[in-house]
Amino acid sequence: MGDRTAFFYGTLMAKEVLFNVIFGMPSISKHNIQTITQTPAILHNHKRSRVKYCDYPGVIPQEGHSVRGTYVTGLTDGDVYRLDMFEGDQYSLQTVRVRLLKTEGDAATGKGNVEGDEVETQTYIWTDTHERLEDKEWDYATFRKEKLARWSGGEPEGQCLIQ
Numbered sequence: 001m002g003d004r005t006a007f008f009y010g011t012l013m014a015k016e017v018l019f020n021v022i023f024g025m026p027s028i029s030k031h032n033i034q035t036i037t038q039t040p041a042i043l044h045n046h047k048r049s050r051v052k053y054c055d056y057p058g059v060i061p062q063e064g065h066s067v068r069g070t071y072v073t074g075l076t077d078g079d080v081y082r083l084d085m086f087e088g089d090q091y092s093l094q095t096v097r098v099r100l101l102k103t104e105g106d107a108a109t110g111k112g113n114v115e116g117d118e119v120e121t122q123t124y125i126w127t128d129t130h131e132r133l134e135d136k137e138w139d140y141a142t143f144r145k146e147k148l149a150r151w152s153g154g155e156p157e158g159q160c161l162i163q
Contacts, residue, residue: 001035002076006083007098007123009048009069010057013038013140016152018072021086022079025153040101041071042113043123049133051090051126055147057138058090058126066110071098071121083124091124098123107141 011017015038019025022036047062059067075083084093097118105112126133 001074002079004075004077004080005071005073005119005121006075006080007041007043007069007071007096007121009043009059009067009123010138010140011055011143011151012072012083013070014144014148014152016148020152022075022082036072036074038070038072040104041069041098041119042101042110042115043067043069043096043098046096046125048138050136050138052132052134055143055151058128058133059123060126060130060133068101068104068107068110068113069098069123071100071119087124090126090128092127093122094125095120096123096125097121 008018012021015036018036043059044066045061045063046059046067047065048057048059048067051058080093087093097120099115100117100119101113102116103112103114105114
């Protein structure tokens with residue numbers, strides 16, 4: 001088990017995608033369950049937006065906005081290397097502080113969230129041009145329903161129409 005942590009706010013919130021990236025398989029094995037933990041968390045003063053023509057989001061610092069995602073523990077240096085390759089040069093791995101959620105409220109509004117401990121971790125911040133971001137929130141539930149299969153190895157690639 002590794003000692004690295006990360007906050008994921010997009011496709012990597014899905015264990016199937018995360019495991020496909022770091023273990024090369026989307027299924028959950030006993031080894032995966034024992035080494036990787038996911039806890040709901042919130043990143044304040046950042047905004048998540050859809051990337052134009054793509055299935056995934058980008059996050060940028062922005063006062064007054066919050067992003068719900070997952071705080072992941074048990075990552076190794078090798079896992080983070082594979083995650084860096086997956087994210088590419090559109091993102092930069094940066095240190096942030098997130099609040100762990102004791103209770104998850106409404107995904108869209110955050111109403112009902114009960115925040116707990118604050119922890120330092122790393123997340124991938126969008127560093128490509130802001131013109132590539134839509135002024136629209138990326139929706140995890142829609143991603144799971146409509147796009148997850150192509151990200152977890154169930155369908156051919158097709159995450160972006162135009163890069």
